[in-house]
Amino acid sequence: MQINSFDEYQKVYKQSVEQPEEFWAGIADTFKWRKKWDKVLSWNFSEPNIKWFEGGKLNITENCLDRHLEKNGDKPAIIWESNDPEKDSVTLTYKILHEQVCRFANVLKKNHVKKGDRVCIYMPMVPELAVAVLACARIGAVHSVVFGGFSAKSIADRINDAQCKLVITADGAFRGAKQIQLKEVIDDALIGCPSVEKVIVLTHTRTPVSMLKGRDLWFEDEIKLVDTYCPAEEMDAEDMLFILYTSGSTGKPKGVVHTVGGYMVYAGYTFSTAFNYQPDEIFFCTADIGWITGHSYIVYGPLSQGATTLMFEGVPTYPTPARLWEVVDKHKVNILYTAPTAIRSLMGFGNEPVDGADLSSLRVLGSVGEPINEEAWHWFDEHVGKKKCPIVDTWWQTETGGLMISPIAFVTPTKPSYATLPLPGVQPVLVDEQGNIIEGNDVSGNLCIKFPWPGMLRTTYGDHERCKLTYFSTYENLYFTGDGCLRDADGYYKITGRVDDVINVSGHRIGTAEVENAINMHAGVVESAVVGYPHDVKGQGIYAFVIFPNPHSDADLSRKDILQTVTRVIGAIAKPDKILFVSGLPKTRSGKIMRRILRKIAEGDTSNLGDISTLQDPGVVDEIIDKARQL
Ligand code: PRX
Numbered sequence: 150m151q152i153n154s155f156d157e158y159q160k161v162y163k164q165s166v167e168q169p170e171e172f173w174a175g176i177a178d179t180f181k182w183r184k185k186w187d188k189v190l191s192w193n194f195s196e197p198n199i200k201w202f203e204g205g206k207l208n209i210t211e212n213c214l215d216r217h218l219e220k221n222g223d224k225p226a227i228i229w230e231s232n233d234p235e236k237d238s239v240t241l242t243y244k245i246l247h248e249q250v251c252r253f254a255n256v257l258k259k260n261h262v263k264k265g266d267r268v269c270i271y272m273p274m275v276p277e278l279a280v281a282v283l284a285c286a287r288i289g290a291v292h293s294v295v296f297g298g299f300s301a302k303s304i305a306d307r308i309n310d311a312q313c314k315l316v317i318t319a320d321g322a323f324r325g326a327k328q329i330q331l332k333e334v335i336d337d338a339l340i341g342c343p344s345v346e347k348v349i350v351l352t353h354t355r356t357p358v359s360m361l362k363g364r365d366l367w368f369e370d371e372i373k374l375v376d377t378y379c380p381a382e383e384m385d386a387e388d389m390l391f392i393l394y395t396s397g398s399t400g401k402p403k404g405v406v407h408t409v410g411g412y413m414v415y416a417g418y419t420f421s422t423a424f425n426y427q428p429d430e431i432f433f434c435t436a437d438i439g440w441i442t443g444h445s446y447i448v449y450g451p452l453s454q455g456a457t458t459l460m461f462e463g464v465p466t467y468p469t470p471a472r473l474w475e476v477v478d479k480h481k482v483n484i485l486y487t488a489p490t491a492i493r494s495l496m497g498f499g500n501e502p503v504d505g506a507d508l509s510s511l512r513v514l515g516s517v518g519e520p521i522n523e524e525a526w527h528w529f530d531e532h533v534g535k536k537k538c539p540i541v542d543t544w545w546q547t548e549t550g551g552l553m554i555s556p557i558a559f560v561t562p563t564k565p566s567y568a569t570l571p572l573p574g575v576q577p578v579l580v581d582e583q584g585n586i587i588e589g590n591d592v593s594g595n596l597c598i599k600f601p602w603p604g605m606l607r608t609t610y611g612d613h614e615r616c617k618l619t620y621f622s623t624y625e626n627l628y629f630t631g632d633g634c635l636r637d638a639d640g641y642y643k644i645t646g647r648v649d650d651v652i653n654v655s656g657h658r659i660g661t662a663e664v665e666n667a668i669n670m671h672a673g674v675v676e677s678a679v680v681g682y683p684h685d686v687k688g689q690g691i692y693a694f695v696i697f698p699n700p701h702s703d704a705d706l707s708r709k710d711i712l713q714t715v716t717r718v719i720g721a722i723a724k725p726d727k728i729l730f731v732s733g734l735p736k737t738r739s740g741k742i743m744r745r746i747l748r749k750i751a752e753g754d755t756s757n758l759g760d761i762s763t764l765q766d767p768g769v770v771d772e773i774i775d776k777a778r779q780l
Pocket of ligand 1: 442543546631657
């Protein structure tokens with residue numbers, strides 16, 4: 150949908166709230182359905198039970214591929230830029246992408262993958278990753294993409310939770326100067342995964358890999374054996390499209406479930422609306438497809454709208470801090486969608502790399518994943534957008550499927566560090582601790598959504614109760630986001646950060662309980678408590694307070710041992726930035742750790758720790774403060 154003025158936004162927004170079903174039916178009508186829905190929406194937030202476009206039949210890949218072939222078959226669908234700047238980029242037109250997806254869908258079928266089966270994808274950022282995702286969708290298999298930074302144990306947990314039948318991977322991945330041995334990690338993971346029957350391995354880094362007879366197959370061999378066309382499986386709107394695991398406040402990541410019809414409508418609608426995408430523009434989202442941002446804004450959103458999406462294998466600072474700008478100039482990128490962490494890390498290299506680039510192709514900028522501080526916002530605006538590109542600071546979550554609160558480029562105002570206004574169809578509310586809705590402006594509270602939207606999660610895989618408890622039980626009849634938020638005097642929303650035990654490190658969600666579990670697996674650790682603290686580049690860093698009575702040799706080595714353990718258990722992305730060895734933790738008499746105190750200490754603000762008299766041993770606080778100062 151394209152909205153052209155602020156007036157029009159207000160009108161459309163009003164209609165979307167007053168007549169939500171008409172509003173969403175109008176958007177859904179712009180997609181290709183084999184059979185239209187019987188009912189737009191049925192819902193309750195108490196079970197929860199949410200159904201969009203019930204009775205509708207479709208296949209999302211017909212929307213992302215087939216429907217563009219006639220007019221735009223030769224238009225680039227995916228442009229791929231390698232990690233290595235010397236390597237040629239690759240362009241897949243819609244026609245070519247369609248054929249590759251069909252072929253790979255036939256490979257999946259040949260290997261007995263059927264509608265409803267779960268497939269785990271653990272791949273580098275190469276076009277074949279998008280092909281694998283779409284091939285699953287083509288035949289109605291449910292993909293579960295796992296980010297390349299997760300460990301074998303994390304992958305095994307995810308594979309077992311979803312009972313995946315097949316794994317798609319590669320020999321390895323390049324990320325900046327590093328190589329990741331993906332197949333080796335998968336081999337370790339699969340020791341404990343009896344549900345997996347086959348592994349399809351793409352050659353990419355050409356590192357030697359073990360290939361197990363009867364289980365492991367080469368991607369390149371398999372696609373030679375199949376037809377170039379694969380009919381799309383007819384799916385119900387509410388059939389499962391994918392599972393994506395994300396961290397919460399308990400130790401175990403949960404599999405967020407999205408369904409075909411609603412997710413497609415929402416990803417496509419938000420993409421075309423907020424970014425103001427114009428035909429023939431190049432859209433560049435720097436996320437990894439292992440996260441929701443990549444699912445919605447590298448693959449499904451852009452392709453459903455017939456857009457050209459740029460996929461970048463590397464990192465913004467490799468081989469030089471000018472790389473991201475070189476990619477923008479090389480491909481004449483029009484819309485650049487990135488994360489505050491990337492912006493802050495690039496800022497750290499000074500203005501020379503960015504000011505030396507042309508960047509005149511840019512028209513719209515976007516930010517996602519974490520609050521963007523004002524300094525980074527202004528730098529992005531001045532040095533990248535040259536003060537002529539609106540910045541859409543998009544707030545959303547794995548669970549929401551697509552953007553929720555965000556400026557609409559050229560239409561609604563922007564405001565540094567504010568996600569600003571809800572997109573039409575999104576009904577945010579702020580509530581106090583008791584769940585009372587806070588009316589009016591210039592207020593803050595916990596952010597909830599009071600009416601369903603098509604892209605919302607339907608359940609958490611295999612555990613509906615968990616979905617209910619996490620999102621729909623804190624406040625009656627509301628979806629609870631886990632975020633704190635303020636609404637300023639003008640009614641603009643600013644996300645202030647998580648209010649639960651989730652930390653946001655470089656835009657990646659990590660549960661403190663998960664990190665604690667991993668640390669506690671180290672043989673020498675008695676107990677630990679993990680909190681977030683402000684970090685100049687990553688937004689938040691991970692601070693671990695650890696009881697470790699008998700360190701082997703020096704403390705530094707013991708710290709490294711703990712980091713190694715966390716890397717093994719979760720992956721390098723969850724490694725604490727700081728580890729403080731302590732003799733005790735501040736606990737209430739009932740044994741609950743007072744994280745509030747630890748957070749303050751981690752922030753370096755010990756002037757006002759509040760009432761600590763209720764602690765079992767108040768003396769432990771002084772010891773921790775003392776040690777923290779020396780760290
Ligand atoms: O705390 C919010 C933060 O990221 C969380 C969602 O993380 P995840 O599911 O991994 O999805 C990230 C990509 C959508 C939110 O609960 N967050 C996301 N976008 C913003 C944000 N915080 C502030 N401003 C944003 N624009």
